[in-house]
Every structure is written in structure tokens, then in C-alpha cells.
Amino acid sequence: MPDVKFSDVVKNLMDKLNALSVVIVSRDGLMLAGEVPSGVYSETFSIMAATILGAAVTATSEFTKTAPNKITIESTDLTLVIMSAGKKLLLCVSVPSKMDLSKVYKEMEQAIKQISS
Secondary structure, three states, X not given: OOOOOHHHHHHHHHHHHOOOEEEEEEOOOOEEEEXXXXXXXXXXXXXXXXXXXXXXXXXXXXXXXXXXXXXXXXOOOEEEEEEEEOOOEEEEEEEEOOOOHHHHHHHHHHHHHHHOO
16 A cells, blocks of 8 residues: 555545545445545445446447456536546545536646555
8 A cells, every 4th residue: 555644635625625425435345544424324434436437347348358447427416526546446526517528637637646556
């Protein structure tokens, strides 16, 4: 594991993006660090995030040799981004729906460099 504290990465992203949640998850769905709103079951969220990316990998394997590294889910009030963070981790960030996604992607990519190095 890298020397960076996962909790520091979570806090940094929460602050920079004014995120609703930031979670670092193992590929098997175990939450390693994160902040979620009150009332959100972090265990359920983590398992479902890993399942969503896993399902996308399976579905796209029928068409291409390259697995997806990012899933973006948009609703009327929030956007959830799940990104691959190396072979063992995922980074999940939810932000208000009007947030500039290019900024979200950029900040997440920088964070991934820290946690997957």
C-alpha cells in the first residue's frame, strides 16, 4: 500500500469538490476509507460500487479488450463517479448534479495517483 493516508485523500477530495461522498473501496467491495452522508449505509454503497464497475467490465468484455476505468451515473440531483484506482482499488465520488465533471475527473485522477502509487 502507498504511504499516503487514505483518510487524507478522502478529506482533500471532499474539500476540493464540495463532494457529497468520497469512498475508497477494494475491488471486492470493502470500504477502506470514506465519508458518506448520514443515512447512507457505507457497506451497501461500497459493495454496489464494486458490483457496478465489475458488471461494466463483464459487459464490455464482449466488445473490447480494454476494460472500462470509469463509470459516471447521473441523476437529477447527484452525479456518482466510480473510477478504477489500480488493480485493487476503486475511488467513488458523488457530487451535486450541476458540478463540472471535468474538474471532478481531474481531481479524482490526481487522487488515484496518490493511492495507487
